[in-house]
Amino acid sequence: MKLLIKGGRVIDPASGKDKKGNVYIEDGKVKSHPADTKKIEGEKGAQVIDARGKIVAPGLIDIHVHLREPGFEHKETIRTGCESAAAGGFTSIVCMPNTNPINDNASVTEYIMLKARTEGIVNVFPIGAITKGEKGETLAQIGEMYEAGCVGISDDGMPVMNSKVMRHAMEYVKAFGIPVLTHAEDKNLSGHGVMNEGDTSTLLGLGGIPSASEDVMVSRDITLAELTGTHLHICHVSTAGSVRLIRAAKKRGVNVTAEAAPHHFTLTDRAVAEYDTNAKMNPPLRREEDRLALIEGLKDGTIDVIATDHAPHSEDEKKVEFDLAPFGIVGLETSLPLSLKLVEDGILTLPGMIEKMTSIPSRILNLGRGTLEAGAPADVVIFDADAPVKIDRTKFRSKSKNTPFNGWDLKGRVLYTIVGGKVVYSA
Numbered sequence: 202m203k204l205l206i207k208g209g210r211v212i213d214p215a216s217g218k219d220k221k222g223n224v225y226i227e228d229g230k231v232k233s234h235p236a237d238t239k240k241i242e243g244e245k246g247a248q249v250i251d252a253r254g255k256i257v258a259p260g261l262i263d264i265h266v267h268l269r270e271p272g273f274e275h276k277e278t279i280r281t282g283c284e285s286a287a288a289g290g291f292t293s294i295v296c297m298p299n300t301n302p303i304n305d306n307a308s309v310t311e312y313i314m315l316k317a318r319t320e321g322i323v324n325v326f327p328i329g330a331i332t333k334g335e336k337g338e339t340l341a342q343i344g345e346m347y348e349a350g351c352v353g354i355s356d357d358g359m360p361v362m363n364s365k366v367m368r369h370a371m372e373y374v375k376a377f378g379i380p381v382l383t384h385a386e387d388k389n390l391s392g393h394g395v396m397n398e399g400d401t402s403t404l405l406g407l408g409g410i411p412s413a414s415e416d417v418m419v420s421r422d423i424t425l426a427e428l429t430g431t432h433l434h435i436c437h438v439s440t441a442g443s444v445r446l447i448r449a450a451k452k453r454g455v456n457v458t459a460e461a462a463p464h465h466f467t468l469t470d471r472a473v474a475e476y477d478t479n480a481k482m483n484p485p486l487r488r489e490e491d492r493l494a495l496i497e498g499l500k501d502g503t504i505d506v507i508a509t510d511h512a513p514h515s516e517d518e519k520k521v522e523f524d525l526a527p528f529g530i531v532g533l534e535t536s537l538p539l540s541l542k543l544v545e546d547g548i549l550t551l552p553g554m555i556e557k558m559t560s561i562p563s564r565i566l567n568l569g570r571g572t573l574e575a576g577a578p579a580d581v582v583i584f585d586a587d588a589p590v591k592i593d594r595t596k597f598r599s600k601s602k603n604t605p606f607n608g609w610d611l612k613g614r615v616l617y618t619i620v621g622g623k624v625v626y627s628a
């Protein structure tokens with residue numbers, strides 16, 4: 202299989218290259234890109250994609266996705282989650298363990314890997330649970346899950362409340378060189394809260410989740426990462442306090458990285474005003490001060506990665522009273538245009554944004570992807586950064602449509618998604 206992507210602006214932050222020209226792909230690998238001067242003979246007879254005026258970048262990588270299979274196939278399956286990813290320009294996704302059964306042992310990991318190989322159209326990397334059943338009590342079979350293909354451990358959605366258990370997990374996982382990904386939340390402080398604690402929750406009469414419930418756990422987990430030396434990755438950062446804590450920890454040399462989700466850097470808790478359950482997620486949408494702190498963190502590198510926390514839920518589950526609806530929104534098909542807004546607003550450069558969605562997430566989880574260097578797997582996205590798009594949830598490839606961005610006018614259209622040299626999505 203030969204593929205020639207012609208004449209695009211090729212941006213490869215991993216190698217610092219940003220140049221107009223061709224990318225040539227053969228046998229699932231990048232053979233050459235515009236910075237290579239040598240002429241490649243094999244280009245003759247290749248399938249050609251005209252990318253003039255378009256951006257050619259490493260396929261996007263999302264390190265925070267809920268695929269729901271096994272157990273919740275009415276929300277999403279590995280197949281539909283992969284199709285949604287491809288439509289959003291993602292070539293690799295990392296899936297969280299809160300399935301049913303929970304991915305806390307090698308047989309579940311193997312099931313996910315097998316399904317992904319046979320039915321998935323993008324690369325799928327599983328995260329194993331930290332504790333058995335995500336109950337926060339005893340460690341899961343971390344070594345076996347690592348052997349079976351898990352690239353990190355997390356009890357996402359269910360924070361490990363017992364600090365001693367978290368310490369043991371951090372100490373144990375060091376042997377495998379994979380990170381602990383933390384959903385930082387003090388469940389006792391959150392109580393029965395369903396949105397950010399503040400003026401809006403008071404006005405709406407809804408239970409609040411204080412920022413402190415995230416901040417205290419970020420602080421604890423940083424302290425434990427400092428104690429153990431383990432790589433800690435903090436998921437879906439939502440508060441100004443967390444950004445401050447992570448910035449200070451990085452300055453001290455703590456082995457910590459962090460991600461922010463497009464909904465947190467785009468919206469505030471005002472989006473809940475109409476009791477829209479599609480604006481309900483955990484951590485919740487916060488205040489404008491928090492949103493601005495995230496933007497500052499993205500800008501200065503405190504926040505390393507943009508990740509979606511793609512959390513599909515069915516229409517029936519979401520169409521209930523706000524208090525009863527599950528937390529979470531889909532994100533794979535809105536992430537690129539929402540992130541491009543950061544570029545339009547002068548917050549990130551285009552290569553800077555691409556880096557946070559390709560080479561940095563790859564490095565954090567050691568995925569060996571996220572670059573267009575010769576010899577790399579031919580995972581590529583081609584997009585038009587200026588093309589207007591209207592978010593239309595009825596067109597989502599995801600099985601679930603729970604987005605607060607329906608009807609939004611944005612820019613950034615994915616034209617092709619290529620995995621291992623094969624076109625898996627074309628607009």
Ligand code: DOR
Pocket residue numbers: 267299357358359384481482483484512513527528529530
């Ligand atoms: O909003 C969320 N949804 N936050 C989480 O931590 C879990 C996720 C889910 O699984 O639905």
